[in-house]
Amino acid sequence: MHSQTSPTKVKWCFVMENTIKVICYGVGVIGGKIAKAILKKKGITIVGAVDVAKEKVGKDLGEVLGLDKKLGVTVTDDPEELFSNIEADIVVHCTSSYLHQVYPQIIQCVKAGLNVVSTCEELSFPFDKYPELASRIDKLALDYGVTVLGTGINPGYLMDTLSIVLTAPCLRVDHIEVTRMMNSAKRRIPFQKKIGTGLTKEEFIEKMKNKIITGHVGLYESISMIAAALGWKLDRIEEFDPEPVIADRDLETPYTKVPKGHVAGLKSIAKGYMNEKEVIVLNFVAYAHVPEEYDEIIIKGEPNIHEKIIGGVHGDIGTVAMVVNAIPKVLNAEPGLLTMKDIALPSAAVEDMRIYVA
């Protein structure tokens, strides 16, 4: 484990026979997929696993992941104890979308001298919405010489990092609009449920009012990150209530049937304004059997840039890859609470993971 008092980044000092040691904090759907992806990589090992789910605690991680072998790692619900017994380089953290929920967990990791890469959406750029929590995490990370990063496919990449990178050939940027158009029928059933698939419009609105349907978490953070990269001081960021997308014909997905007139999914929109003008628009659209899947970035400026990922990027695979690929970059980074705009150029870590660590 890293020294808990060093004021500068504790250099990850592996010997080539050794591997990067990871603790998986949260082995739910995404955390589990990340764990499986790590197991397929060379030069990296899972040395601990944390989860609060009763059916997982005390079991071998291999069993929890549905593998037909034991990994010799027992899932625990006591991270404190785990951290004091196990040496690790980094925590892969996947428990919640909301910063106030993950804050004590992140702090716990940092105080144990562990670097953190987290899928927490609100951690991807927390400085505007949660300046105080962000500042506390940053200060503590600096004190303990570790790096904390929130990432994922979105927020973390498609709407923010990639938009930022696409401004690089621009002399002027007037307006950025990003649209993620997803076929939810191809996604996990909990995701389909979360976006209200199959509900009546009235049920959707009811659930939205009760915050059961929240829309996409992270649009605010993506807008903040783009603005920060461009040096834009925004007047405000507006997050609109998610709108239901109504099926124009009878639909069927692996989750449910959607009669014509019922909800096929939703649209989440957020906008950033500067000098009273709309300058950033993010559209997150996910519904069953969308005619075309894509991720599109349109920059108006000099020159205009019209970029599109045809077919889009699958959310779960993308998030798993973003997190795994961020591991060496986090290990190399300066200490502190960083964001995707601060760490090294994103790229895939496809070979032995140790070669990417400086």
Next chain:
Amino acid sequence: MHSQTSPTKVKWCFVMENTIKVICYGVGVIGGKIAKAILKKKGITIVGAVDVAKEKVGKDLGEVLGLDKKLGVTVTDDPEELFSNIEADIVVHCTSSYLHQVYPQIIQCVKAGLNVVSTCEELSFPFDKYPELASRIDKLALDYGVTVLGTGINPGYLMDTLSIVLTAPCLRVDHIEVTRMMNSAKRRIPFQKKIGTGLTKEEFIEKMKNKIITGHVGLYESISMIAAALGWKLDRIEEFDPEPVIADRDLETPYTKVPKGHVAGLKSIAKGYMNEKEVIVLNFVAYAHVPEEYDEIIIKGEPNIHEKIIGGVHGDIGTVAMVVNAIPKVLNAEPGLLTMKDIALPSAAVEDMRIYVA
């Protein structure tokens, strides 16, 4: 001017009243456009200009740039003398595509304690083709505490940096193919001439054999950079002779008429191989009245990524923007010979340039 002996990066220590001070080394077509773009930015000033062209030396830069005002900067052909008389933070260097030609110029800047951002294509990733020159520049830059970067739209962005960034959501990368499809009729006349527009096929082949037509410079460097980012050890990189694209009808451009059967432009292809398999293919295609302009990146892996910039990015504007936007990133970077994969996430510097300097 920076100290000439500091072994670590000399921090750019502006006071907010001051501005970033630039010397323009080479004020030809691209260098001139960059100078004009810098003049439009806040927080940055041109304090010196170098060119060897007799018709420019001794004239005011404003006149050379075709502006209707004087800038109080006289173009000189003696950089040595300029560097010893003028304080500056960075040299914007635009003289040649070839490293052996620019090497003494870069060395001169470094020895004057000046950071460098250059459009020299072969400087964008020189470690494979010119390991010795690269190592010497790197060592000297470290000795003098300055940063040297080669960038531009291509190499520097469209085929390499953007490809690298697009691998970030991938767990596996098997193959990368990039195609830049340009309508040369919309480009500068020297560019149209350089790619053989209007020649007969025989004339094209003759000029190609005599190295008058060289095809696109930088494919080798882009392949090297992608491979380095992914940690791929390539067996070899093949650069193929440029192939003429034959007009299938009579064409006309601002440069010339192209009768059917004559050369409308060219196609430059390069390939990178690993373990005897083709893993990177770059296609640079530029001819008059190409049916569709675009920049496309296709990654085969997990997941597949199919990305396209519809309409493409204009080469000259893009290169100008890449260089201008790189200035604060170079000032912030660690010393040494760096590449686009090493410096901070690329982005547009659209506000007062000083706010981007840490």
